[in-house]
Amino acid sequence: MEQIMNETMSKYFNPETTASIKVMEGTHAASQAVKLARVKVISAYPITPQTSIVEKLSELCASGEIDAEFIKVESEHSAMASVVGAESAGVRSFTATSSQGLALMHEILHWAAGARLPIVMVNVNRALAPAWNIWVEQTDSLAQRDTGWIQFYCESNQEVLDMVLQAYRLAEQVMLPVMINLDAFFLSHTSEPVALPKQELVDQFLPPYNPKYKMELEGGHAFGGLAMPDSYMELRYKMQKSMEEAERLIPIVAEEYDHIIGRHHGTFLENYRVADADYLLMTSGTISGTSRIVVDSYREKGIKLGMIKVRTFRPFPTKAIREAVKNAKKVGVIDRNISFGQSGIFFSEAKAALYNAEHRPLMNGYVAGLGGRDVTPETISEIVDHLIASEKGQDLIWIGVKK
Amino acid sequence: MSDIMDLKNDQTLMAISTGDMSWNKTGSWRYMRPLYENKIPPCTVGCPAHEKIPQYFALVKEKKYKEAWETILPDNPMPGVTGRVCYHPCENVCNRGEYDETIAIHNMERFVADQNLDNHIPEYLVSKEKREEKVAIIGSGPAGLSAAYQLVRQGFKVTVFESANEAGGMLRIGIPSYRLPREILDKEIDDIKRLGVEIRAGITIGKDLPLSNLQKNFDAVLIAVGAYKSWGMQIPGEELKGIRSGLDYLKQYNLQEQATTGKNVVVVGGGNTAIDTARSALRMGAEKVTIVYRRSRAEMPAVPEEIEDAKKEGVQFVFLANPIAFHGNGSVQEVELIKMELGEPDKSGRRRPNPVKGSEYRIEADQVLLAIGEVPDLEFTEGQFKLLHDRLNLDNGQMTSQKGIFACGDAANGPIGTVVDAIATGHRAATAIGQYLRNGKVALNGKMESGVPFDTINLDYFVNEPRPKEQQHHPETLKENFEEVNLGITIEDALNEANRCFSCGTCTYCDNCLIFCPDVAIHLDPVKHEYIIDYDYCKGCGVCVHECPRNAMAFEEELKWNK
Ligand SMILES: Cc1cc2nc3c(=O)[nH]c(=O)nc-3n(C[C@H](O)[C@H](O)[C@H](O)COP(=O)(O)OP(=O)(O)OC[C@H]3O[C@@H](n4cnc5c(N)ncnc54)[C@H](O)[C@@H]3O)c2cc1C
Numbered sequence: 001m002e003q004i005m006n007e008t009m010s011k012y013f014n015p016e017t018t019a020s021i022k023v024m025e026g027t028h029a030a031s032q033a034v035k036l037a038r039v040k041v042i043s044a045y046p047i048t049p050q051t052s053i054v055e056k057l058s059e060l061c062a063s064g065e066i067d068a069e070f071i072k073v074e075s076e077h078s079a080m081a082s083v084v085g086a087e088s089a090g091v092r093s094f095t096a097t098s099s100q101g102l103a104l105m106h107e108i109l110h111w112a113a114g115a116r117l118p119i120v121m122v123n124v125n126r127a128l129a130p131a132w133n134i135w136v137e138q139t140d141s142l143a144q145r146d147t148g149w150i151q152f153y154c155e156s157n158q159e160v161l162d163m164v165l166q167a168y169r170l171a172e173q174v175m176l177p178v179m180i181n182l183d184a185f186f187l188s189h190t191s192e193p194v195a196l197p198k199q200e201l202v203d204q205f206l207p208p209y210n211p212k213y214k215m216e217l218e219g220g221h222a223f224g225g226l227a228m229p230d231s232y233m234e235l236r237y238k239m240q241k242s243m244e245e246a247e248r249l250i251p252i253v254a255e256e257y258d259h260i261i262g263r264h265h266g267t268f269l270e271n272y273r274v275a276d277a278d279y280l281l282m283t284s285g286t287i288s289g290t291s292r293i294v295v296d297s298y299r300e301k302g303i304k305l306g307m308i309k310v311r312t313f314r315p316f317p318t319k320a321i322r323e324a325v326k327n328a329k330k331v332g333v334i335d336r337n338i339s340f341g342q343s344g345i346f347f348s349e350a351k352a353a354l355y356n357a358e359h360r361p362l363m364n365g366y367v368a369g370l371g372g373r374d375v376t377p378e379t380i381s382e383i384v385d386h387l388i389a390s391e392k393g394q395d396l397i398w399i400g401v402k403k
Numbered sequence: 404m405s406d407i408m409d410l411k412n413d414q415t416l417m418a419i420s421t422g423d424m425s426w427n428k429t430g431s432w433r434y435m436r437p438l439y440e441n442k443i444p445p446c447t448v449g450c451p452a453h454e455k456i457p458q459y460f461a462l463v464k465e466k467k468y469k470e471a472w473e474t475i476l477p478d479n480p481m482p483g484v485t486g487r488v489c490y491h492p493c494e495n496v497c498n499r500g501e502y503d504e505t506i507a508i509h510n511m512e513r514f515v516a517d518q519n520l521d522n523h524i525p526e527y528l529v530s531k532e533k534r535e536e537k538v539a540i541i542g543s544g545p546a547g548l549s550a551a552y553q554l555v556r557q558g559f560k561v562t563v564f565e566s567a568n569e570a571g572g573m574l575r576i577g578i579p580s581y582r583l584p585r586e587i588l589d590k591e592i593d594d595i596k597r598l599g600v601e602i603r604a605g606i607t608i609g610k611d612l613p614l615s616n617l618q619k620n621f622d623a624v625l626i627a628v629g630a631y632k633s634w635g636m637q638i639p640g641e642e643l644k645g646i647r648s649g650l651d652y653l654k655q656y657n658l659q660e661q662a663t664t665g666k667n668v669v670v671v672g673g674g675n676t677a678i679d680t681a682r683s684a685l686r687m688g689a690e691k692v693t694i695v696y697r698r699s700r701a702e703m704p705a706v707p708e709e710i711e712d713a714k715k716e717g718v719q720f721v722f723l724a725n726p727i728a729f730h731g732n733g734s735v736q737e738v739e740l741i742k743m744e745l746g747e748p749d750k751s752g753r754r755r756p757n758p759v760k761g762s763e764y765r766i767e768a769d770q771v772l773l774a775i776g777e778v779p780d781l782e783f784t785e786g787q788f789k790l791l792h793d794r795l796n797l798d799n800g801q802m803t804s805q806k807g808i809f810a811c812g813d814a815a816n817g818p819i820g821t822v823v824d825a826i827a828t829g830h831r832a833a834t835a836i837g838q839y840l841r842n843g844k845v846a847l848n849g850k851m852e853s854g855v856p857f858d859t860i861n862l863d864y865f866v867n868e869p870r871p872k873e874q875q876h877h878p879e880t881l882k883e884n885f886e887e888v889n890l891g892i893t894i895e896d897a898l899n900e901a902n903r904c905f906s907c908g909t910c911t912y913c914d915n916c917l918i919f920c921p922d923v924a925i926h927l928d929p930v931k932h933e934y935i936i937d938y939d940y941c942k943g944c945g946v947c948v949h950e951c952p953r954n955a956m957a958f959e960e961e962l963k964w965n966k
């Protein structure tokens with residue numbers, strides 16, 4: 001293994017901590033992470049492009065490679081309800097979905113968070129119907145903004161695997177559920193080399209889940225009962241406090257993971273050539289990889305362009321963004337999503353985050369690549385040129401719409 | 404782990420009660436009440452003997468074949484017989500038929516019986532209490548045998564008088580051995596005898612012993628003489644040599660192992676006797692056997708499987724034709740037929756055949772066997788009884804018009820014409836006689852209500868699966884070959900069939916109600932082996948009722964219970 005790994009690879013794929021390196025799809029990276037996390041209950045309903053996650057997991061369960069209960073259900077609503085049940089009984093659980101499936105889960109997403117159940121779910125970002133479209137768009141997960149779920153966005157298959165493991169560690173400390181998002185097809189069905197960390201190291205990183213309160217036959221408690229107006233608000237307050245706690249812990253968990261497994265994907269943001277940049281692109285998901293190339297090409301031309309890749313949407317990295325843009329003149333946010341009647345969603349969140357900041361750069365909101373349309377280096381260059389030329393901030397600029 | 408959760412300081416992250424909720428008797432919210440209640444499946448209603456079909460299937464599932472057999476026995480002492488020759492009305496009403504294919508109940512019955520060929524009816528089925536009263540039964544067909552068995556079980560002394568030299572009635576005299584091997588019949592009759600039933604064969608009541616003698620010496624008499632008198636056709640030439648009743652022909656063969664058989668045989672009739680006669684004639688050496696029936700194939704009362712088998716064996720059919728005369732010189736040579744066409748439906752619901760004028764034609768035959776129906780031979784009763792349609796007329800308690808004389812089977816009115824009807828009416832007669840002898844009065848139960856309907860089965864729990872095919876053995880040459888044709892189903896098929904059965908209305912301990920109850924209000928009583936619903940907590944959501952795959956839960960308005 002050492003021989004085939006060049007220096008940069010071995011930095012990423014630390015041979016000391018790696019059991020094996022396999023070429024696999026993003027979906028299978030998620031499945032492998034579930035295995036490594038020693039999940040005990042899996043329940044999911046298949047939906048393209050999430051299906052191969054579930055297929056792999058059911059195979060692994062059937063072959064006994066995963067010692068978990070696989071609950072077959074008739075809908076995503078039931079899938080989420082099943083893992084809510086399992087987690088209530090104190091058992092580490094997993095589910096995965098996409099698009100309409102996530103939308104159908106909406107009601108139980110609130111329950112999962114309100115019941116303080118550290119469920120981890122992988123969502124493959126896919127456009128919502130109609131019109132039917134199975135390709136990448138982030139509107140599905142961003143629409144779940146207010147459910148109380150922590151949300152991460154990934155850029156590589158390795159990141160998917162690593163983040164599922166980190167998600168359990170984080171969730172089980174703050175008692176909030178975590179959604180790991182990856183782009184349909186660009187990640188879900190694209191094969192990349194993925195390092196599978198050694199099981200004993202994962203076990204070291206992720207201790208067995210043992211919640212303080214769980215449903216038990218002996219000495220039972222009633223869970224999720226009625227809270228009168230005099231106590232409900234406190235419970236909501238605690239959810240917010242836990243989100244703030246998550247903000248504190250995300251860098252710590254990332255560091256622990258790096259320490260034990262030897263890989264770090266950044267915390268809230270990944271800042272690329274940001275320090276001296278005049279112009280900044282703000283991206284998330286796979287558009288970030290393309291943007292990095294564009295940043296480099298502008299830098300070669302002497303234009304000080306940088307890029308902020310947003311990794312967490314909830315808790316929203318307000319502080320990190322303020323810090324990152326403090327020297328920039330102009331920021332262009334690229335959204336592969338839209339909130340109708342407003343703008344791209346990352347844009348409106350980022351703009352809101354900067355309103356009370358000391359330094360407020362000019363901000364443009366670009367909506368591009370909806371429903372899986374390609375966002376090429378040319379598309380991004382068009383955005384950068386527009387940003388540089390802008391004299392006033394603009395909330396919604398459509399890129400590539402055929403008129 | 405987070406330590407934010409702390410119940411005592413009221414610091415939990417979510418609403419959690421400090422103690423358990425057992426004080427909260429949610430049962431008071433209920434306005435509908437679930438009841439754990441087994442109900443009667445349609446097959447049990449459809450089986451005239453009311454066999455506990457899903458109950459013995461459950462034992463087959465556990466490979467408890469002896470217990471399965473013992474579950475059938477209280478209703479029917481001869482499952483090896485009925486499993487082979489019964490026309491299985493149970494299957495006509497089987498709920499599974501509305502889903503894919505009916506359960507092969509008669510094959511299951513035979514399977515269970517065949518697993519118990521070395522076992523005998525256990526003593527525990529016979530009452531310990533012995534009674535002094537004596538009952539005489541005339542006729543040892545299935546009706547007489549079933550009644551004898553049930554009476555002995557009640558502790559009575561029973562003597563059966565049979566004019567033939569061996570017991571069995573039509574099972575021995577009529578039904579050919581390729582459908583009912585005599586070892587099976589002998590075994591099941593022997594099992595009944597072992598319980599203390601005395602069978603006096605070779606005694607014909609009315610000839611060797613008058614009926615009045617029985618009336619004098621027994622406390623009750625049961626007439627179970629079947630139907631032996633064949634109807635003639637009352638047409639010209641019927642007296643010619645070579646024309647006889649099919650039943651006589653079968654009887655002669657069955658009792659003497661030989662019967663004169665022509666080369667070119669015509670059988671008249673469309674029932675099972677006709678089919679048996681035709682198939683037997685082939686085995687006895689006939690070169691050509693033709694069944695002549697006045698209606699079409701669709702109206703044939705014979706069971707379809709047997710018509711099929713007859714065809715397979717080479718029996719020819721002439722439909723929509725009826726003999727109007729027989730021709731010959733001393734012996735029959737030709738049958739004159741007239742073509743028939745179907746008109747309006749008659750009382751039986753079948754379309755009435757009407758002759759087509761001028762369509763007469765003749766076919767050749769050197770033997771004609773008539774199988775157009777039989778009525779009881781009641782000469783020995785010397786006209787003392789009220790009759791209806793040539794059979795003994797009965798009251799609701801199986802009693803004839805003479806006090807203390809009962810009747811059952813094909814000799815009397817009521818359900819007739821099949822072995823299982825005979826077994827069922829024999830059972831009823833035995834119950835009636837028991838009541839009569841104990842307290843002078845008879846009060847039998849009414850008709851069994853219809854079973855659990857199909858639309859109450861939760862089909863989510865079942866998948867489509869085919870009915871097993873019975874194995875058959877059709878010999879190359881039929882001549883002299885009376886080997887059994889139907890071979891039953893394999894163990895694998897039987898186990899699968901037991902699982903395929905919905906078990907309508909009959910709990911299989913699948914635990915669904917217990918698992919699904921959101922209030923954990925259902926428990927399995929380990930001693931009584933039944934589910935107990937804790938009405939202190941059951942809030943009447945009905946989930947258990949819905950999730951019971953087989954309607955073994957009922958749901959009733961609480962008001963009915965609170966009155
Ligand atoms: C050829 C044929 C095939 C059949 N096949 C089937 C079939 O496959 N399935 C089915 O369900 N049904 C079948 N049946 C009908 C069925 O056999 C009868 O309905 C059934 O046997 C009637 O039972 P039972 O006990 O009333 O009368 P029987 O079986 O006819 O028995 C009456 C008995 O009484 C005896 N007896 C009569 N008179 C006297 C007397 N005076 N003194 C003493 N004993 C007397 C007779 O010898 C006989 O043994 C068939 C009938 C025939 C003729």
Ligand code: SF4
Pocket residue numbers: 449450451452453454456479485486489490491492493494508509512823
């Ligand atoms: S006796 Fe006949 S009707 Fe009864 S269960 Fe057997 S096959 Fe069915």
Ligand code: SF4
Pocket residue numbers: 444445446447456457496497498499506508903904905906907
């Ligand atoms: S499915 Fe089973 S229980 Fe229901 S009617 Fe058919 S044989 Fe009887």
Ligand code: SF4
Pocket residue numbers: 437919920921922923924925936940941942943944945946947948
């Ligand atoms: S599921 Fe439980 S609570 Fe609901 S009706 Fe049945 S026993 Fe009662």
